[in-house]
Amino acid sequence: MTLEQQDKQYVLQTYARDYTNFVKGIGSTLYDENGKDYIDFASGIGVNSVGHGNDILTSALCEQAKNIIHISNLQVIEPQAKLAQKIVELSGYDMGIFFANSGAEANEGAIKIARKYGETKFDNKRYKVITLEHSFHGRTITTVKATGQESFHTPHFSPYPDGFSYEKSIEDVYKAIDDETIAVLIELVQGEGGVQPFEKEEIQKLAAHLKSEGILLIVDEVQTGVYRTGEFLASNLYEIEPDIITLAKGLGGGVPIGAVMTKHKEILVAGDHGSTFGGNYLSSAAGLAVLEVLYPLYESGNIDETLIYFSQKLEDIVSKYNHLFDKEVGLGLMRGLRAKSAEIQGSIIKNAMQEGLIILKAGRNTVRFLPSITISKNEIDEGFKRFEKVISTL
Numbered sequence: 009m010t011l012e013q014q015d016k017q018y019v020l021q022t023y024a025r026d027y028t029n030f031v032k033g034i035g036s037t038l039y040d041e042n043g044k045d046y047i048d049f050a051s052g053i054g055v056n057s058v059g060h061g062n063d064i065l066t067s068a069l070c071e072q073a074k075n076i077i078h079i080s081n082l083q084v085i086e087p088q089a090k091l092a093q094k095i096v097e098l099s100g101y102d103m104g105i106f107f108a109n110s111g112a113e114a115n116e117g118a119i120k121i122a123r124k125y126g127e128t129k130f131d132n133k134r135y136k137v138i139t140l141e142h143s144f145h146g147r148t149i150t151t152v153k154a155t156g157q158e159s160f161h162t163p164h165f166s167p168y169p170d171g172f173s174y175e176k177s178i179e180d181v182y183k184a185i186d187d188e189t190i191a192v193l194i195e196l197v198q199g200e201g202g203v204q205p206f207e208k209e210e211i212q213k214l215a216a217h218l219k220s221e222g223i224l225l226i227v228d229e230v231q232t233g234v235y236r237t238g239e240f241l242a243s244n245l246y247e248i249e250p251d252i253i254t255l256a257k258g259l260g261g262g263v264p265i266g267a268v269m270t271k272h273k274e275i276l277v278a279g280d281h282g283s284t285f286g287g288n289y290l291s292s293a294a295g296l297a298v299l300e301v302l303y304p305l306y307e308s309g310n311i312d313e314t315l316i317y318f319s320q321k322l323e324d325i326v327s328k329y330n331h332l333f334d335k336e337v338g339l340g341l342m343r344g345l346r347a348k349s350a351e352i353q354g355s356i357i358k359n360a361m362q363e364g365l366i367i368l369k370a371g372r373n374t375v376r377f378l379p380s381i382t383i384s385k386n387e388i389d390e391g392f393k394r395f396e397k398v399i400s401t402l
């Protein structure tokens with residue numbers, strides 16, 4: 009039985025999978041079972057923030073695994089407390105953190121905090137959450153309903169929870185607010201929706217308005233968080249102070265972890281929320297190691313250099329191949345090329361694997377780049393060399 013047959017027989021077929029069998033990764037280079045190398049411009053959809061085989065991360069994991077992997081949240085967990093402190097300090101926000109295991113779960117926590125806040129702080133119960141079209145917030149029944157893409161709300165899984173509505177633009181959010189609205193949930197750069205950043209002024213204006221109305225601003229930083237946009241949080245880059253922020257993807261460097269942080273520390277009390285695995289010894293140790301790797305790179309200006317270098321490469325591509333791409337989009341190391349058509353996008357993604365390059369799609373016609381934050385200039389050069397090879401045949 010081949011690996012593909014085994015997968016097809018025993019694993020539920022919920023993904024349109026590629027069957028390259030990767031067996032080893034070093035930095036931003038992956039190797040398949042035949043020894044062929046691939047430049048990794050996807051980092052496991054923004055997860056492998058410190059690349060593959062990072063020494064600090066792997067030693068921290070091995071050491072932690074030898075001591076304790078897991079004890080329940082009924083006991084205090086030293087690395088979890090340390091990680092919470094570190095995240096709060098790096099963010100600069102006076103917040104408390106709850107740890108979960110994924111982005112969707114972090115967003116579930118955010119919605120629970122908002123709903124309870126809406127019950128306790130107002131005379132009438134406020135429960136409605138406004139999100140944006142083209143957003144993505146997860147795959148649980150609630151977060152799929154929070155996702156502003158009709159194609160996700162298939163009748164297969166109905167009924168969905170009430171209280172979610174979607175607006176076309178930030179401007180439309182103002183009009184949608186009513187006396188049952190408790191929160192606005194947004195990504196600052198829509199990732200899955202097409203790597204589309206919002207204007208800083210527009211977000212600052214919205215944040216100020218929500219604050220004056222007593223409505224919560226929830227920022228989904230599952231993809232933008234942990235230096236992806238060049239700052240620790242995209243909220244730092246936009247210079248706003250959200251009420252609630254969610255994190256996941258890049259935080260554990262590949263070990264599953266999610267986090268919801270809020271300045272309303274008093275809302276959730278014992279018994280309101282929980283998770284068996286959330287923030288256990290292993291995932292918290294991973295988070296600490298990731299931040300230990302990335303913070304010095306941020307401090308030294310290395311992350312800035314990398315994202316400027318990467319951005320320059322994309323600009324060169326757009327000017328050289330303006331028959332294929334309209335423009336480059338995104339922020340930091342969360343980038344995209346807006347292809348002239350969905351067909352162009354599709355052929356690029358398909359042919360890239362052949363040339364030894366891993367890239368992603370986003371939205372209808374965006375080719376997406378989510379390299380690890382630690383990617384080297386050599387790997388960027390090699391990746392774009394391969395990318396040009398792919399597109400020169402189109």
Ligand SMILES: *Cc1c(COP(=O)(O)O)cnc(C)c1O
Pocket residue numbers: 109110111112113115144145146147195199200228229230231256257
């Ligand atoms: C990936 C993603 C999620 C979902 O995270 P999971 O870990 O897959 O549950 C939620 N929000 C955003 C913005 C994401 O990019």
